[in-house]
Every structure is written in structure tokens, then in C-alpha cells.
Amino acid sequence: MSEQQLKELDEEKTTYRIEGFSCANCAGKFENNVKKLSNVHDAKVNFGASKISVYGEASIEELEKAGAFENLEVIPEKPTRTPVAEDEPKEDKIPFYKKHSTLLYSALFMALGFLSMAVNGNENIVTAALFITSMIVGGTSLMKTGLQNLVCFEFDMRTLMTIAVLGGVLIGEWAEVSVVVILFALSESLERFSMDRARASITSLMDIAPNEALIRRSGQEMTVHVDDIAIGDIMLVKPGQKIAMDGVIVDGSSSINQAAITGESVPVEKHEEDEVFAGTLNEEGFLEIKITKLVEDTTIAKIIHLVEEAQGERAPAQAFVDKFARYYTPAIMAVAALVVVVPPLFFGAEWGTWVYQGLAVLVVGCPCALVISTPISIVSAIGNAAKKGVLVKGGIYLEEIGALDAIAFDKTGTLTKGIPVMTDFEMINEQMDENKMMSIITALEYRSQHPLASAIMNRASDENISYSDVPVEDFSSIMGLGISGKIDGTQYYVGNSRLFSKLPEIHLTDAIENTITSLQQQGKTVMLAGTANSIKAIIAVADEVRETSQESLRKLHEAGIKETVMLTGDNQSTANAIGEQVGMTDVRSELLPQNKLEVIKQLKSRHKRVAMVGDGVNDAPALAASTVGIAMGSAGTDAALETADVALMGDDLNKLPFTIKLSRKTLNIIKANIVFAIGIKIIALLLVIPGWLTLWIAILSDMGATVLVALNSMRLMRVKEDE
Template identity: 65%
Template sequence: MKHLDGVSEAKVNFGASKLTVYGNVTIEELEKAGAFENLSLYPEKQKVLPPSKEPFWKEHAAVLGSLVFVLLGYLSQFLYGEGSLITIAAFLGAILIGGFSLFIAGFKNLASLEFDMRTLMTIAIIGAAIIGEWSEGAIVVILFAISEALEKYSMDKARNSIRSLMDIAPNEALVRRNGQDILIGVEDIEIGDIMLVKPGQKIAMDGLVANGVSAVNQAAITGESVPAEKVPGDEVFAGTLNGEGLLEVQVTKRVEDTTIAKIIHLVEEAQAERAPSQAFVDKFAKYYTPAIILAAVLVAVIPPLLFNGDWSEWIYQGLAALVVGCPCALVISTPVSIVTAIGNAARNGVLIKGGIYLEQTGAIRAVAFDKTGTLTEGIPTVTDYVYMKAEKDDSLASAVAALELRSQHPLASAIIKKAEEDGINYSQVQIEDFTSITGKGIKGRIAGVTFYVGNPRMFAEMLASGLSDKVQTLIREMQEQGKTVMVAGTEQEVLAIIAAADEVRESSREVIADLHRLGIEKTIMLTGDNRDIANAISERTGVTEVKSELLPQDKLAAVKQLKEKYGNVAMVGDGVNDAPALAAATIGIAMGGAGTDTALETADIALMGDNLKKLPFTIQLSRKTLRIIKQNITFSLGVKLLALLLVIPGWLTLWIAIFADMGATLIVTLNGLRLLRVRPDKK
């Protein structure tokens, strides 16, 4: 395709079955260039129906036809002898029918001095025919065709991990326009359209719930199978499954910009990225193939020239060496594993943005965590509400919530949420002279009484006798537990002490323990919070070290120190505030809520469900991928070496050679497909 007029560059993404062409050329011209491979091309954004399945006999007509001629050849050999013209014609027919597409590719490669699998096979089959080994040449053609078919089936199975993502979102949706409900294709839906999603239907576009309440299964995006409750104002994503309620969704993104579209694009790009082991294999194969051709030539000519060997016998051995030396298994050993692993991770809510990151994750020795939004929920929650005069005082709680409703303080929402949970009516409370006291708190008059809510320092300065010992002890105990303390009262007395904290994620301690079990030597929490809060969170999560009161540049320095000591370091953050530290780490891992563009763009890996439990799964998947790649490379080279050693006693045949090559290719492919079975721990 690169040689077509108007084409400046063409690139193939092996894992995603995608061709990118730069220049001015038609689809028909591209298909013609790929005619010998029966390529069917269509634009990336064009929705196409899957091709209808050909009948088995039609799909494999060449192989079946070749097999018929081989059987006729052996029958003729039995009746008329090996040298009969009928026998030779039958085997020649088998070679031409079964190897036609192979020969076209082989001769083209030979003309441009590109020595790949097809080139070597073409030379070997023609050589077998020249020295009169017609039957073996025909068998090699059939076995190679079977090998190609099985390899294609295996690779398609690996690619299906991405194709299944592509098929998640519907192609059309019910949209309300001008008072009418019409069914239209997703490419015609515009931002702002109201989309109707009935119970049990998949959501076709990203948007915000405008009306209705339902539970939505977001497993396709986040990897979590527990449905999420959706109410008006909540975000929903294309490809997720609506539960029992009717939803009206206002569309916020075009079809090519939806979260699922971004995920698919990122995963395809990741599969095209070359992992270090793949780069090594490609470079190795570049020198390995010419070396095998040279070795085959030497096998064919040295024994007859120097040791009076039989030319026919040793040319045959040389051809067998040529076949067994094909680097097919070696070359496919890494990409099939990378494609399968990245696809499996995406289906389980983990976006890995390239083979290099997949490999590096397996070598991680230390993991640094941001605190807020990573080890904790990132949302402050009221943990203590201590009334000083009574066990419970709803009127005081109502007054505090009414004051906080008018406040801009970060903890105001936590107090209001607590009031709502307790059924406190605060929205109708009349407040006069509301004032925000900078750096200290707020005040306002309710039913003639001025109430204050603020930090302990404000009350210590305001009260004539200061804070009592009892109040000071309570405040100190709460602060030592890592909580932020507020005091509510009047100018004369303290009426309540309220403590709030950023709650630790339920999964944090379990995840840290899992990482230690996996052999991670160091887990460290990096936070801008004060020492007391940081230590309290550290104790509850089980990290091995904590560094507090850090600015962004301090986090960056801490990550650099970790890299100097441990080499490979991962940084887990929210993808927004931790960008410098994420970039400095060997692997930057973002806690990406579904649809978080920043997480998708800044990190090397994104945990889509904001689910920290996916981190041990990612490390396990990476390590298993590395193991399988090493197994595949070792096995591929080992089989080649073993088969080539059979040349010494003259035992290597074309049959053994093709079985060694085909068998090795199938085994490394199937071994790579085992990565589809790696699943997150369901604990």
C-alpha cells in the first residue's frame, strides 16, 4: 500500500486490525493492493454489519481442494509408482491450489528481498519440487494452510476482547424532538437532545439524567457489576445498562467523544505501542531470518562439497532447516500476549495505555499513594456530633445546618448531609445578620439568639473563660484521630462539638495488604494534610510509611527519592493535583471515575471505577504477561534449536520441520490466550 500513488505513509495496528493511511487514495485502490489477502476495508467511523459467515467448504476451499489432489497423488503413487506423470501432476496440483496466495506473497517479498515466513516457505516448497520431493512439498502446503487458519482463529479470539467493547453501545436511540419520539442513528444525535431509555435497554450516548430514577449497570465502563443509583443530575455513559426505571437523558457528547469511544481508541493505540520485549523480538528476527537462510545454504552445500555427501539428500536437509527456522512463532509470541492482556484489562475496568506500561507494572517494587480521593473517598463526612447540654438537640442541629447552608466552607456540605440523614428540618429556618468571619467561622441570629459555628480557636478567643478542660480534651482526642473539629455555640457557651473526616475507602486496607502479599516492598502515603490526620489515615490503611504537609513539588521530590532507592515506582493519584508526581513515577496510575478525561489523558494506567481493588489485579496481570512472553520466546527458540539439531544425523524432514514450526506457533498463541482467564479478585 505504501507504493500506491498518493500514499505517503501506511501503518498497520496488528492488535486492532486497523490500517491508517496518510495521503489521497480510495478504499477500492487499498482493497486492490491487499487483494491477495482478501482484505475488506471500511472507514473507522462507518458502522458495518459483520460479514456473513461463509460455509466451511467455501471458506477453506483451497485447502480442501489441495487435500483432494494429495489423496489422488498417493493413490496414483500406490498404483503407478512415485515417478509417474499422473502422481507428479496430482501433487503439483495440490501445491498450486493450496499454495497460490502463499506463492504470490512469497515472490513479491523475494523480489523486494524481504525474508519473512512466506518467502522461506515458498523457497522450501519450490526446492522440494526441484529435487523431486513432490509429496512432501504438497504436504507442507496443506500443513502451512492449516497453521495459518488456526493462527487467524486464535488471533481473532484475542482481538475480540476489543471488538466486544465496540459492540457494547447501541447504534440507535429513541430521541424526543418537537414533541415526538423518534428512533435515529447515534451519529445523528446532537448535544442537548433528550434521549429516552426504557427499562432493560442499553444507553446509547453519554449524558446527564434529566428526569427519572433508576439503577444503571456500569460494568462495561468501570468493570463493576453492582448497579449505580441514578437520579436527575447524575452522569450516565454509553454502553451501560438501564435497570428498572425510565430515564430521560440529556445528551452531552457526540458519539465519537463518548467515554466508551475514548476507551476503545486508547486501548487500540495501546495495542499498537511496542513493548520492550516485542521491540527486542522484532530486532532479533531481523538478523535471525537471514542467518537461518545462510545456515540452510551451508547445510545444503558443505556436506556434498567437503564430505562427498549426496546432493539431493543434503539439499533436502537444507530446505527442512529453512522451514523449521521460520521465525513465525517467535514474532507472534509477544504481540498476541500484549493484545490479549490489554483487552482483558479494559474489559475489567483498567485502561493500560501501552505494552511498555504493561511490562513495567510487573517490575514495580514501591507504590506511592495520594491520600485524598485515592486511599480516602475524597468527600468529608461528619463522624462525631457531641451535644454539651443534652443527648440530642434537634433545634441546635437545625440552626447549625441553616447557617452552614449559607457558608462556602468545604465542610458545610458534610454538616448539611448529616442533617438530612437525621431528618432535621433546616431549610425554612429564618436567619438574620449572617456573617462569615474570615479564617474562623460563621455567625447568624436565629429567633433573637446569635449562634456561632467555627474552629476551636474562635471560641477560645470569644468566651470570657475560654474553653473548658472537658471541651479541650474532647477536641484534642478528635484531632489526634485525624478529624477536623468545629465548635457550635453562642458568645456565652459551647453547645456542640462537631468532627468531620475524609473517610478511608473500605477497600484501602485490603488493597495495601494484597500489595504487600504480592511482594511490593514499600507502600507510602503522600499528603498535604497535617501530621495527625496523615498518621490516623496511615494506621487505618496499613501503609509502611507516611509523609505529610507536602506541597506538589514535595510529592515530586518524594517520588524521585523512591525511584533512586527502589528503581521501579508506581504513583497512584487522582490525575489532577498529582500530575507532576504521576509523570515522574515509572508508572502513573490515575483513580479515574468513569468519564474523567484528565485521568485518561495524564496517566499511564487508569482505574476506571475509582476502584483501588483493581491495582493488585493489574500487577498480577502484568506479571503473568511477562511470564508468558518469556515462556513463549524460550519455547519458540528451544523448538527451533531442537529441530535444527536433527540435521546433524540427517533425521530432519520437511514433515518434522513444518510440524515444529506450526506446533510452536499454535502453542505460543494458545499460551498467550491464557491471559483472558486472569480475573480481578472477587473478595
């Protein structure tokens, strides 16, 4: 398909939320039904997020008809907003007894049937009528779908159950068939409940940001819905209120709790010109915020969208289960047929007994627990990670993270804060006043574009040393070496030792070289300042290491990461000092972006899976080449959110060990679920040999496995960072 065709299809896409999904197989059937609609070109169901994207034209009535086999309710993702009068009663949630009325009525008729059995006996017509009524009430939807599947030769769990129910009716097992129908309906309800609970993590994210905000527009203050807020509006936020939209503070300062976005538990101080995000909490001051993004483009909206998309991406384990289930269901039907036919034909056994056993095989063979074992785990884990400030872009990356052998880290902004600080200032020529020398150096750096210049200017400002009004003549930048300029008739130079070694009248003494070496070994960048005749001062600047870096590296090594490598453009001495401070197993220095890419390739040749942690933009080649690209501090950074496989929303590297732990726990739970789901089926099927398998045991084993698998998967919603 051409790029133009893809673009046209994307323009025709409409997304709807779906209520009523009970299983992944049903979601697949709904998707196929929608694809068959006359004006629909394609459709894609996201079972994890309970959504469908429709490419083409289809009315809600048509979509609900396509999902009528499971009574699906279709809701536009962006429903039309209508004003609600203040005195108009709010819509209440559907009461439990109404929502599950079919199941409750079916259970009531079944209970009356057992009561009639106790009074009138098993062969009584009233007893039979009560059990049949129970089956009809509770199993109409099941039978309708199952019969349609049989006609179309589509074999899923409902097909198996329909054959089992019909067979049970034919041999007169009214009571047991009634129980089977009710327990199957109950099992589906529990599956639906489990998936809804897993999806609740995303639903809660949707409710984080307020729907209305107080804004000032054209001199007037008004409360408006977020959909009606425009870029450039001024939003007014009082202490204790949540921020409704992304923007930049134009007046005021406050402490902002950003836990909803970054997972940080400690509030962050925000001042004028600082960016703030929708869904965060203004704890102290009164703020005036200029809106910079529409409601659909806010950071929280992007997070919700990315997480929902991630939940729809199938993990390798889920792909295996889906493929296995396609062959598993027909195989179970074949086994059931053999159980029915072989004993009577070849061993003279009773037909009635083995027909019953064959029906029990069909029931026990329902792949409910197996099919739900993976998606509920993935949805739970990705939702939990999002609430902790970690965006995992799909199930495949969730699995890959747990199997990482090596991790490469960009230094600046990842292991360090990315904000240089002037740490040392040592005068060599005592004849000049220290403040005057500092003023000269800062006046030169003020005209420089070098990243380290800000550190020197900040130090001068802190010490109230003036520099911006110092006149500088003949200023020039010497590429890769430093800067120079004439002040009060004297030519001054500021730069690295290579710059001064090129000046014919300068000689670097042993004392100066020893000082330079000592500072570099501490992880600092060293600059010299002086004239063409002499060195006047030594300056050291350092990019401060994050407080969490060392602890994070220790946790990663404890988690079994074999190799951690720091990648930086710094000189070897500075790089080694920082690498040793944080606990790296290897340090690669003086690297250009293409060199970082080569290092990643080398690591991949030694290890199966390698991650790269960077800022998501500058290290794009290395991030793309790694098995998992992890962007650091991605809140508000659209490029990082879009390009990285995993995004750590805050600047906390401790989220990385937590993510690895969550990934491994997810993998273990998925494997345990699959083994348990298949194991319980095998044990139940073995009961066929002595003829002990009953419909009761079959449905209870299937429902029990489903419940236990769902509960086991939902444990991932409660995994904590400090466990």
C-alpha cells in the same frame, strides 16, 4: 516536523479496518506498500486492532492492491450507513468451506496424490501432477509474495518458505513439498484465527451500546440511529433496555448495571442529575435522559479507541522480538547455506541429502511462533483488562505494572470515598439547646465554600433542623482558620483550634484538647464552634474509608509490593489514623501538590518503578513523574482517560491487584513463549547433525510451536479477578 505540519497531517488521516492479517510481518509489509502510494505521506498499521491510519489520499482499491499479497480486505472505519428494508435478507457470514476453499482444494489434491502414490508408485506422472496441482493451488499466494521478496532482497518467513518449496521441487520431493505448503497455509490460518479471537474482546465492546434509541424531539417521539442523535435530545429508556448514549437523567430513577464500563458487578442507583453511560443496562425504572455527548464522544467510544490504540503500542518485549527477527531470518538463511555446502565440499557427502537438509533448516527456521508470541499476548491481556473496567494505555505500561516496587496513593477519593460525613457533635455549654446550636453552625456553614460544609448541612437536613432561613450578618471567611458571622446580635465562630486560640478570652481546657486529640487519632477532622467568650460545641467530620481499601492494600503487599505510601494534605494525626486503618507502610501528611511530586521523586530514588494512584487531575504532577500513573474512578472523566497511563473505570481499588496479577502473568507468558519458540527451533536444528531433520518434522515443529504459543497467549483472556 512542525506543529502546524502535524496538525495538517492529522486532518488528512483516514482510518480503515483490515481483514486478513495473518502475521505481524505481513502487517509491516502492507504498511510499507501503502507508504509507497503516490498521494500518501505516511501510514501506520495497528496490528493488534487490525487497522491502518493513512495520512494522505488513497482509494480502497489502491489499498487493497497494496495488500494483494495476502488478499487483504480494506473497510472504512466509519462505513456509509444505508437504510436496509425490513424484508431484505441479512448478509450471512461466509461459510467455512468457502472461506477456506483454497486450503481444502489443495488438501484434496494432496490426498489424491498419496492415493495415486500407493497405487501407481512415487515416480508416476499422475502422482507428480496431483502433488504439483496441490502446490499450485495452495501455494500461489505464498510463492508470489516470496518471489517478490527475493527480487527486493526482503527476507521474511514467506521468503524462507518459497526457497524451501523451490528447492524441494528441484530435487523432486513432490509429496513433502505439497505437505509443507498445506501445513504452512494451515499455520497462517491458525495465527489469523488466534489474533481474531484475541481481538474479539474489543469487538464485543463495540456491540455493547445499541445502534438505535427512542428519543423525544420537538414533542415527537421517534426511533433514530445513534449517528442522528443530537446533544440536547431527550432519550427514553424503558426497564430492561440498554442505554444508547451518554447523558444526564432529567426524570426518573433506576438501578443501572455499569459492568460494561466500570467492571462493577453490583448495579448502581441513579437519580435525577446523575450521569449515565452508553452501553450500561437500565434494570428497573423508566428514565428520561438528556443527551450530553455525540456518539463518537461517548465514554464507551473513548474506551474502544484507547484500547485499540494501546494494542498498537509495542511493548519492550515485542520491540526485542521484532529487532531479533530482523537478524534472525538472514542468519537462518546463512545456516541453511552452510548446511547445504559444507558437508559435500569438505566431507564428501551426497549433495542431494544435504540440499534436502538445508531446505528443512529453512522451513524449521520460520519465525512464525516467535513473531506472534508477544502481540497476541498483549492484545489478549489489554482486551481482558478493558472488559474488567481497567484501561491500560499500552504494552509498555502493562509490562511496567508487573515490575512495580512501590505505589503512592492520594487519600481523598482514592482510599476514601471523597464525601465527608459528620460523625460527632458534642455540646460543651449545656445551657444552649443542641438543635439551636446546630442550626447556628449550619447557617454559617451554608454560606461557606469549605469542602466540609456539606457534611454539616447533610446532618442538619437529616435531623430536620432548619438553617437556610437563619439571618446571618457580617459573615466572613478567615483563611486557613474558619468562618464567623453575627446571629441575633451575637458573633459566632466555627473553625479549627488555631482560630479559637487567637481569641483573647478563650482558653482551651485540657478536657477539650484531649477530646480533639482523641478524635484526630480516629482519623477525623475536628472543628470548634462558639463565641468570642466561650466554646459551645465540638464537631468532627470524617471522609469515610472505602470498604475495598484495606483488602486491596493487603493483596498488594501479598503480591510483593514493598512500599505503599499515602499522600494527603491532612494533619499528621488524621493521616496516621487512616493510614493505619487501611494498612499503609508509610504516611506523608500536610502535603501540597508540589510536595507530592517530591515524595514521588524520593520513592523513585529508592525503587526502580513507582506508581501513583490519584484522580487523574488534581495530582497531575505526581502522576506524570511516576513510572505508571493510575487514575481512579475515571468513568466519564475525559481528563483522567487522556492523561493517565492506566485508568480504573470504577471506584474499586481491588482492580489494582488484579491488574498487577494480569501484568505479571502476561510477562511470564511472553517469556515462556519466546523461550519455547526459540527452544523448539534449536532442538529441530540439532537434528541436522545426524541427518534426521526432514521437511515433515520441520513444518510440524514450526506449526506446533505456533499453535502452542497462540493457545498459551489466549489464556490471558480468561484471567479472573478472584483467582
